Amino acid sequence: EWTVTLGAFYGDQNNTNGTDCPETDAWEWIHSSQPVYILIITVLGIMLNVFVLMVFCLHKKACTVAEIYLSNLAAADLLLVCCLPFWAVNISNGFNWPFGEFLCKIITVGIKMNADSSIYLLVLVSIDRYVALVHTMSYGQMRRPKYAKLGCLLMWGLGFLLSVPALSFRRVQYFPNYDINACFLDYPNHTVELFCDVMLVVCSFIIPISIISFCTVKIIQTLRIKAIERLNAEKTEQRATTLMLVVLLAFLICWVPFHIITILDLLYRVELVGGCHLSRFLEIGNQVFTYFAFFNSVLNPILYVIVGKNFRKKVAEVFSQWSNKKAASSETYPPKKSHKSQLWWAVS
Template identity: 65%
Template sequence: MTLAPSSIPFFSATVSHGAPNSTNGTSCPPYDGWEWLSSNQPVYILLIMALGIVLNVFVLMVFLFHKKPCTVAEIYLSNLAVSDLVLMCCLPFWAVNIYNDFDWPFGRFLCKAVNLGIKLNVNGSVYFIVLISIDRYMALVHPMSQGRMRRPKYAKLACVLMWGFGFILSLPTVIFREVKYLPEYSVTACFLDYQNDALQLILDGMLIISGFVIPISIILFCTVKITQSLKIQAVERFSAEKTEQRATTLILVVLLAFLICWVPFHVVTTLEVLLKAELLKGCRLWDIVDICNQLFTYLGFSNSVLNPLLYVIVGKNFRKKAREFFKQWSIRRTGTLESSSSQLSSLKTLK
């Protein structure tokens, strides 16, 4: 029997205890049109994993090994790249799981660890985007009052706090993810086992508010204010520092890409919670939400590949840093080779 992806999806996978024979906790018949999606998922996952690892490692090398220290914005972007890299390293396990018809072969520890890594990306990346938005807001809307808030050491502290907060939001994954044999599907599945439908709804509601409503509201507010400030500066022919303007252009593109990639997933997740709470009803709506949940999940994953490409395409300062990094690396490599050659020549002379 082929297990529907909606039964064991990436983030909100649960098995309803009130209706164990249904995939969505209702009396709706299971949807049988999953084969086309299941057959293409592993290939897509492995593709974005390979691209994401290469591109995000490249971004981190440019930011961390460049001769100049990172700016506040670059500190946030480098942490975003780390978050994306964590996600990319977790995806191969789910590719194997899907190829294995959702029969989890990696044991209980990796079930929790892999899903923790995925949730850390979902929860952490949105708050790194929040930090980036606030930084640009302070730089352009309140440039005279930013003071100490935009120092690199405070940016690093903020990133540490955000990693901790992202972990707290991901705790339900650590606590409730289990590996159990499901006789109705004849698989040993890795899924969220709340054992209580009311607890599930409460936790899902809290995650929607803390992981979507609040951060997206902050991001949208800052983005609107930043855009208004740029328009006013253009009308008044007021010129901020070029570096700030270039950084802001890149950040706005990154913000837009994030919203396009992740907002649909969070909207569908909200609809799924409303369906579980029976505030919305309909078998057809369940099927649509299940399919959109899968499609928009992969749209969100693609953001981890898109970010590094945006840095290269839009980020003029990043391209400059990348060129300087490669030049610096080339000089070091040439110097190492010359040193090795001179040592060999000295040894031959001694002989």
Template identity: 60%
Template sequence: MDTSYTTPSSLPLRDPLDMWSNGSGNSSHCPDTEAWDWLYTMQPVYMIIISVLGIVGNVFVLVVFCFHKKPCTVAEIYLSNLAAADLLLLACLPFWAANWLNGFDWPFGDLMCRLVSAGISMNTYSSIYFLVLVSGDRYVALVHTMSHGRMRRPRYAKLSCLAVWGLGLLLSVPTLNFRLLKYVEQQNVTACLLEFPNLQVWLACDIMLILLGFIAPVVAISYCTYRIILALHGQRMERFNAENTERKATFLVLAVLLAFLLCWIPFHLLTIVDILWRHGVVRGCAVEQALDICSQLFSYLAFSNSLLNPILYVIVGKNFRKKVRELVKQISLSRKTASSTKSQISTLKTFASN
């Protein structure tokens, strides 16, 4: 008897393909719902839109941070790596859009099935840990102002980012291992599925996602944010000018943190409800249908966070807007210098030929 458990979602949640697999969806006696009809139409378009806009926005952020004449601060190193993590996710979404448009018949082969899913999983873990780093940086800058010069060094920041990428890759190993192509006879498609060897492994992966991918980092972020807010309120007006740069950077970080939490909290709460449903703690057709619909809505709400960050940098980040203006001037000056040099060379050649 086949004892494996399958879910084909791009994240470890439910998906309409569950009803075609050998997982929990097969045992459902609930009537079919028409809720998926509008999702089939909406999702590919939505994924393509946020992919295109998000890739443009995050590339713009990386260009500003990487090509500005001044070296990046520690906070900017973390934010640029967050933009890179968002790019990784956004580059994977068009594959899933194509999968939807192709009737869930995965056209890209087994390797891409594993790599695309692992890329999305890496973003799930790495993005929140980059936010842990950036909130920790703001905490040190505002709460431990006397020692932040020793603790906030670009070299340490780069090593921390490297460690986060390594952690994200390590935590994505289960997705890379359990993703596979499988023929689904009922629908005559070869689907890209997450197939776990048993329910216990599935449960362990979900618990790892909740604990390491959300609860632990959110506790760290919440503590740092609480101390940051106290520090901002406790600073006297005469110190405002001295701390103005740090304040501007902190307001941007707080906006990015708030957007992340608003986008990702529903996804992780639904993961908990889904675990309870699989183990029979909560039951009922209404719960099952709500899980089916909300798993899609909340997954793509989470994906939207990768599009929001560049928008926040422009709206909230005064220092970022200043960098953009300076970069534009820098490029304009470089073009004028290059044009002047070409003109001088042309004049010299003309003079020499005469």
């Protein structure tokens, strides 16, 4: 979970999972390029997700159920990218954590909690689309804003619950061999470590991806049937569903490689698989695919604008509201004429 084997980074072969694999030069590339990449996605993520949240907040109409989920997803993405600069400094500093143990815990919990919350908010999105299209008559009454808000609250709580191991076991420790203070997961024993890793795979990948896959298959089947029957009455729902499917696809592209690496790393540590090539792949892959997954927080708001016709309409309406308010305020408070201009008008 966003950690690095110190021996792998500093070239100590005795600490590379107990193998005698030769060291790799790839860490120098990670050390130099990854902080720049993290800062870029941080800036883009903050700008784009703030924009999405402002559109939803400033629009005069109340958010629909789908928009409640999207706004919570944007909030989770925003909080996640706000935590990343600390980790960029950590990497550029040779994994020497300069912010103290409190921020070591809080920043890691922020990243973990918001990543898991994003995943489970997408689960809610999938279920909402499934109910809206597949069981419109049976469970349509359940698609109410108050239930959507309650569901989002539960998902935030679940995200925090899944981040408890990070809160409990993250700490800063001085490593004299490397002369650094590292922020790392210090599990009490190997059994607890394996249990937490298995829970990560099951709760953050297998369960949500199973629900999302089931809902997506049913949604696609229903859309095909409705396309054949040429039902035009539910075009709004179908447009919303198209947006959700694109967002889900982006999530899969960004997050599946990270979870595959996590599963391989777990199998490697229980010695079901092995080898120097796999060891080097896991060391670098853990870093690369973790931060590739975080790119999803930048991609989501872009997709809202490109694919979401209703969102673009909301943006136009918000700008129209803002322009009308400015025009109304200028009419209410006309500029006062100076004494000279008044005198000129009187003389003329």
